Amino acid sequence: xxxxxxxxxxxxxxxxxxxxxxxxxxxxxxxxxxxxxxxxxxxxxxxxxxxxxxxxxxxxxxxxxxxxxxxxxxxxxxxxxxxxxxxxxxxxxxxxxxxxxxxxxxxxxxxxxxxxxxxxxxxxxxxxxxxxxxxxxxxxxxxxxxxxxxxxxxxxxxxxxxxxxxxxxxxxxxxxxxxxxxxxxxxxxxxxxxxxxxxxxxxxxxxxxxxxxxxxxxxxxxxxxxxxxxxxxxxxxxxxxxxxxxxxxxxxxxxxxxxxxxxxxxxxxxxxxxxxxxxxxxxxxxxxxxxxxxxxxxxxxxxxxxxxxxxxxxxxxxxxxxxxxxxxxxxxxxxxxxxxxxxxxxxxxxxxxxxxxxxxxxxxxxxxxxxxxxxxxxxxxxxxxxxxxxxxxxxxxxxxxxxxxxxxxxxxxxxxxxxxxxxxxxxxxxxxxxxxxxxxxxxxxxxxxxxxxxxxxxxxxxxxxxxxxxxxxxxxxxxxxxxxxxxxxxxxxxxxxxxxxxxxx
Numbered sequence: 206x207x208x209x210x211x212x213x214x215x216x217x218x219x220x221x222x223x224x225x226x227x228x229x230x231x232x233x234x235x236x237x238x239x240x241x242x243x244x245x246x247x248x249x250x251x252x253x254x255x256x257x258x259x260x261x262x263x264x265x266x267x268x269x270x271x272x273x274x275x276x277x278x279x280x281x282x283x284x285x286x287x288x289x290x291x292x293x294x295x296x297x298x299x300x301x302x303x304x305x306x307x308x309x310x311x312x313x314x315x316x317x318x319x320x321x322x323x324x325x326x327x328x329x330x331x332x333x334x335x336x337x338x339x340x341x342x343x344x345x346x347x348x349x350x351x352x353x354x355x356x357x358x359x360x361x362x363x364x365x366x367x368x369x370x371x372x373x374x375x376x377x378x379x380x381x382x383x384x385x386x387x388x389x390x391x392x393x394x395x396x397x398x399x400x401x402x403x404x405x406x407x408x409x410x411x412x413x414x415x416x417x418x419x420x421x422x423x424x425x426x427x428x429x430x431x432x433x434x435x436x437x438x439x440x441x442x443x444x445x446x447x448x449x450x451x452x453x454x455x456x457x458x459x460x461x462x463x464x465x466x467x468x469x470x471x472x473x474x475x476x477x478x479x480x481x482x483x484x485x486x487x488x489x490x491x492x493x494x495x496x497x498x499x500x501x502x503x504x505x506x507x508x509x510x511x512x513x514x515x516x517x518x519x520x521x522x523x524x525x526x527x528x529x530x531x532x533x534x535x536x537x538x539x540x541x542x543x544x545x546x547x548x549x550x551x552x553x554x555x556x557x558x559x560x561x562x563x564x565x566x567x568x569x570x571x572x573x574x575x576x577x578x579x580x581x582x583x584x585x586x587x588x589x590x591x592x593x594x595x596x597x598x599x600x601x602x603x604x605x606x607x608x609x610x611x612x613x614x615x616x617x618x619x620x621x622x623x624x625x626x627x628x629x630x631x632x633x634x635x636x637x638x639x640x641x642x643x644x645x646x647x648x649x650x651x652x653x654x655x656x657x658x659x660x661x662x663x664x665x666x667x668x669x670x671x672x673x674x675x676x677x678x679x680x681x682x683x684x685x686x687x688x689x690x691x692x693x694x695x696x697x698x699x700x701x702x703x704x705x706x707x708x709x710x
Contacts, residue, residue, distance in 0.1 A: 211632070222269075230254060241294040242521065244313070252320040253290035259327060260286060264458070274453045274635045274644060275651075278334055281627065282327055284657045288602070289323045292532030297525040300539045300588070309587075315538040322537065322613075326604040326620040334622020334631070343632045349640035349686040352402060354562040356682035360399050363678065364419055367396035368426050370705075372493075390667075392675045394649060396423070397561035398675050401450055401645040408454040432500060433493035435481050437473050439468050442652040449648050453635075474527040486596065533658060537605045540586060544609055547584045551610045555581060558662035562668045575666040578606065582660070619661075630654065644682060646675055 234254045238245055245253075260282035267276035292298070298316060300309040326466025346601055352360065371392050400423050406412045407420055424443065431439035449460025480500045485490050489501070511519040543549065556580040564572060579600045583589035601609075607619035633639070650671065655666060676683070 222265070223262075226258060226265055230258045230261055233257065237291075237294040243294065243296075243298060245293060246317070249317055249320055252324050253286070253293055255324055256282075256286040256290045256320075256327065259331075268457065271674040272641070275449065275648075276452075276458070277509055277627070277631045277635055278331065279332065280651075280655060281657070284655050285323055285604075288531065288533045288657060289320060289537075290527050292534040293320065295524060296528035296532045296534065298535050298538075300535050309539065311535050312542050315541045316534065318541050319534055319537040322541070322608065322616055323604065325613075326607075326616050329617045329620035330624040330627070333621040333626075335629040336621075336625060336628070339626055339628040339632055342629060345439075346466060346635060348643075349638060350642040350676075351640045351684050352682050353684040357406075359484070359682045360402050360679070361419060362417065363455060364396055364399035364403065364423060367392060367399070368423055371430050387670075387674060390671055391678070394670055394671045394675050395678050396427075397446065397649040398642075398679065400427075401648050402641065404447065405450050405454060405641065405645060408451060416667050428516075429493055429497060432473070433496040435477070435485060435496075435500075437470065437477055440473070441469055444469065445652050445655070446648060449651055450645075452650060453644065459536065470531060471524075471527055472504050472508065473500060474504075474530055475507040475523050476500050476502075477530075479503045527561065533602050533605065536588075536601055540582075540601060540605050540609060543586055545612075549607070550612060551609050555606055555610055556661055558666060562662065562666040574702065575662040578660045578662045582606075582609070600658050600660050600663065602658045603664050606660045627654065640686070643678060646672065649675075657701075 231254060234250060234257060237253070238250050260279040263279035263282060264276045267279060293316075298311060300311060320480070397627070400420065403412065403416050404420055406416060412420070427443050428440055431437075433444065444462055444466050448459050448466075451459045451462065480503060481501065484491065484496055507523065511523045514520065557571060558575050558577060561569070562575065563571065576598060579598055580594050582601050583594065583597075583599050584591050589597055603623065604616065604620060607615040609615075611618065630647070630650075634643055634650075639647070650668065651666070653659075653668070
């Protein structure tokens with residue numbers, strides 16, 4: 206009798222938990238559908254509902270169980286909702302072609318197929334992350350890398366030196382073609398790792414006054430260099446990094462960081478085209494502060510015009526333009542429409558860069574570019590003229606790239622493999638046994654892992670080199686400790702503990 210009562214209580218709790226996942230998802234989907242200017246069918250709205258339900262339910266499960274530092278799968282799945290479902294309701298469902306941004310209409314049936322393909326891809330990704338294969342690859346005893354308490358000055362020195370170097374805007378070819386890749390890591394991944402270590406120290410209320418000054422100084426310097434270079438993604442990634450570090454320490458996603466990222470993208474996206482025309486194509490001479498001021502003023506002017514337009518057409522145009530820049534739905538539908546009738550299946554040719562991505566450019570200076578897959582897509586599908594490839598780079602995402610190579614089978618197979626790789630990444634960097642340095646490095650690389658708009662060569666290319674190079678630079682500050690996960694869990698089972706006692710780093 207007691208067992209039946211306990212079972213009823215658990216079933217009721219599961220039902221209530223499911224309601225907390227379904228009802229908010231249904232409400233948001235209904236609002237988006239009701240306010241959409243696009244002709245959205247019930248089938249499409251249903252897929253959009255599931256694309257939101259999957260990450261939201263996964264996030265809620267993470268909040269309840271806390272098995273890992275971060276809700277990794279929920280974050281990845283949310284990006285698919287953002288890039289596909291949001292564009293379905295509020296974005297422009299035409300493909301931009303060339304500098305004129307002339308919209309090429311996509312068959313509505315292909316839009317539906319694209320949405321279904323995304324849902325199939327996310328499901329395959331989940332299966333890959335849930336497969337037991339990663340457990341067989343990750344060693345039973347993992348190294349726990351923490352910062353030596355006497356070497357924090359080294360971390361501070363790395364942050365100061367790399368930040369000052371970045372502000373000076375040195376040429377990426379300062380050390381020649383062979384040293385370009387390592388130099389790029391030194392100015393991007395390494396300072397972000399040093400910053401994340403200090404920022405997490407701040408979140409734990411262990412930061413010194415000097416640490417707080419360095420954190421604020423880095424945020425200001427990095428924002429200046431990112432915006433002055435015209436890369437909105439680099440600026441947004443700083444906010445994402447801070448939010449993810451906060452989530453790792455406090456076990457919840459900060460709403461402020463999410464709202465700030467969305468607000469920055471909406472604000473700066475409208476002025477990005479004018480900025481790049483002035484400083485990229487026309488090569489107008491200007492300092493960093495002047496370039497940032499130009500971008501801010503350009504965006505302010507466009508938003509001012511949109512908000513003062515009584516018809517609301519300007520505001521809708523800006524929202525459509527912005528969402529189209531962070532959406533892949535129309536592009537994916539266009540690929541489905543042209544493959545294989547216009548462009549044949551590539552049968553794996555677009556993955557050739559992955560065969561030699563691990564070779565450093567210092568060893569192979571003439572190594573082919575990881576952008577070759579992007580460039581093929583741009584030219585073959587009529588997005589960009591071949592002569593303009595040096596002016597713009599447009600990607601389609603590794604999910605759609607899987608279809609371009611192997612049709613629907615590729616979507617299932619490639620996304621399953623990506624899920625397996627992401628599970629390896631999750632277990633290495635975000636398990637409870639990961640040390641401060643490994644988990645912080647995982648946070649630094651996370652914006653790249655969230656970049657589902659990248660094609661496979663860009664998504665995975667160089668990640669091994671980034672990890673090795675960053676750990677080599679930080680080696681003088683690393684304290685190595687071996688943690689036996691299997692032994693800890695076995696000990697916990699013998700003592701009846703609910704979870705193994707793992708040291709806090």
